[in-house]
Each structure stands twice: as C-alpha cells, then as structure tokens.
Amino acid sequence: SQWGEENLQALSIQEGEDVTMNCSYKTYTTVVHWYRQDSGRGPALIILIRSNEREKRSGRLRATLDTSSQSSSLSITAAQCEDTAVYFCARKMSNYNVLYFGSGTKLTVEP
Amino acid sequence: EAAVTQSPRNKVAVTGGKVTLSCNQTNNHNNMYWYRQDTGHGLRLIHYSYGAGSTEKGDIPDGYKASRPSQENFSLILELATPSQTSVYFCASGGPGQGANERLFFGHGTKLSVL
Numbered sequence: 001s002q003w004g005e006e007n008l009q010a011l012s013i014q015e016g017e018d019v020t021m022n023c024s025y026k027t028y029t030t031v032v033h034w035y036r037q038d039s040g041r042g043p044a045l046i047i048l049i050r051s052n053e054r055e056k057r058s059g060r061l062r063a064t065l066d067t068s069s070q071s072s073s074l075s076i077t078a079a080q081c082e083d084t085a086v087y088f089c090a091r092k093m094s095n096y097n098v099l100y101f102g103s104g105t106k107l108t109v110e111p
Numbered sequence: 112e113a114a115v116t117q118s119p120r121n122k123v124a125v126t127g128g129k130v131t132l133s134c135n136q137t138n139n140h141n142n143m144y145w146y147r148q149d150t151g152h153g154l155r156l157i158h159y160s161y162g163a164g165s166t167e168k169g170d171i172p173d174g175y176k177a178s179r180p181s182q183e184n185f186s187l188i189l190e191l192a193t194p195s196q197t198s199v200y201f202c203a204s205g206g207p208g209q210g211a212n213e214r215l216f217f218g219h220g221t222k223l224s225v226l
Contacts, residue, residue: 033214042115042201042217043154088153092213098144098169099205099215101153 012108013079020075021105023089032065032072033090033099043088043101047074079109114138117202117218124225130189132221134202142205142213143185145169145177147198148220154201160185192225199223 013019023032030051035043049056049063049072056063062075076083089102114137124130136143141162146154156169158177166177174196176188189196199222203215 035215040219042203042220043215044217045214048214098156098159099213100156101146103153 009103010106010108012110015081015109015111016078017109018075018077019079019107020073021087021089021107022071022073023102024069024071025091026070028067028070029091030067031091032063034061034063034072034074035088035090035101037086037088037104039085046087076107079107081109081111083107084109115202115204115216115218117200117221119221120219122221122223124189124192124223126193126225128192130192130196130223130225132187132189132200132202132223134185134187134218135183136185136202136204136216137183138204138216139182140204140216141182143179144203144205144215145175145185145187146201146203147171148201149198157187157200194225197223197225 032049034047036046037043047058047061047063049065051067060077065072072089086104086106088104090099092099116135118133144159145157147157148154155171157171157175158166158169160166160179163179163181166179178186199220201217201220203217205213205215
C-alpha cells in the first residue's frame with residue numbers, strides 16, 4: 001500500500017484481470033482523492049470518496065474508504081491496456097488546507 | 112475543462128543560475144500549488160497560494176520562492192539553482208469545492224535539469 005515516504009510500488013497484470021490498490025494513513029481523514037497520472041502528463045482526479053460514502057463507483061472503478069482501519073482502496077475491474085498509469089491516493093491533512101499525495105502505484109496492464 | 116498551463120515545458124539551467132517557472136490558470140480558482148516529482152516518488156509540495164499576493168510554504172520550500180501577482184499566475188523561482196533541484200515540477204489550481212473536497216487540476220509539468 002502507499003503513503004508517507006514509501007517508494008513507488010509497481011503492479012503488472014494481464015488485460016481482463018481485476019486489480020486493487022491500497023492506501024493507508026495514520027490520522028483521521030474524511031475524504032480521499034484518487035488521481036491517475038499518464039506518462040508525461042500531470043495527475044488527474046478520477047474518483048473522490050467521502051467517509052459517509054464508504055464505497056463509490058465510477059465505470060470500472062470502485063473506491064472504498066474505511067475510517068476505522070484508516071485505509072482506502074481503488075479497484076479496477078477487467079483492466080484494459082489503457083489503464084496503464086501511476087495511481088495516487090491523496091488527502092488533506094487536518095491542520096493544512098493542502099492535498100498530500102501518497103507515493104503512488106505504477107500499474108502496467110499487458111495485452 | 113479546467114486549464115492550467117505551465118511554461119517552459121523543458122528547461123536546462125546552470126548551477127547557480129536563476130530559474131523562473133511560470134503557471135497560468137483560466138479556472139478562476141483561488142488556490143494554486145507547486146509540487147515537484149522525482150523518479151519513483153510521489154508529489155511533494157513546495158509552495159502554495161490562497162490568492163493574489165499570498166504565498167505559503169509547503170513541505171520542501173528551501174531553495175525556492177513563489178510569487179502570485181494575480182489570480183491567474185503563480186511562479187516558482189529558483190534564485191540559485193542546484194543539481195538537486197533537477198526534477199519535474201507541476202503546478203495545480205484548486206476547485207471547485209472547499210477544504211477536503213477541493214479538486215486539483217494539474218498542468219503538464221516542467222522538466223528542469225540543472226547542470
């Protein structure tokens with residue numbers, strides 16, 4: 001899973017498989033953002049989940065947020081080659097009005 | 112779609128030289144941010160701004176200055192560039208939504224090499 005000073009993680013799967021990426025954090029948070037970064041581009045928000053939602057879906061994406069275990073996950077169903085990217089979780093710290101990013105998960109989907 | 116434009120896209124600088132990275136947003140967002148991204152790592156916050164005339168330090172501000180002369184423009188300045196500042200720099204604007212719901216819109220990044 002990603003957060004803090006952990007190095008970038010890498011996952012490699014075959015097209016059509018499902019994949020889950022995890023994010024854990026040490027302090028309470030009410031909102032987790034998931035961003036996707038394609039090669040050579042800036043990150044872009046793909047899904048945002050609030051604590052009162054617990055689970056949120058957008059197309060083949062599914063995000064969860066568990067405040068009791070202080071963790072979030074992003075799942076991709078039936079991954080496609082175009083899902084190849086780096087995925088970041090991000091959240092606001094309680095005492096700063098800025099978004100802090102995890103170290104990221106580099107996902108490669110092979111045909 | 113929200114637009115954030117960075118310039119230049121690529122920059123080669125000499126050690127000890129001055130470098131200015133520029134960012135322009137047409138989203139009318141109050142908040143703007145500068146991050147750097149190094150190979151294999153996530154994004155680290157350098158400076159941010161809540162509006163014209165304001166700048167705040169992020170996690171790694173040493174060696175960097177920021178300037179927000181207007182709502183649209185936010186610059187990152189390296190007065191004395193060092194090789195350790197070789198990185199990819201991203202500018203972002205924040206909105207709509209406030210606080211934890213704020214969404215960031217990123218530019219394409221500036222690849223800076225300090226020789």
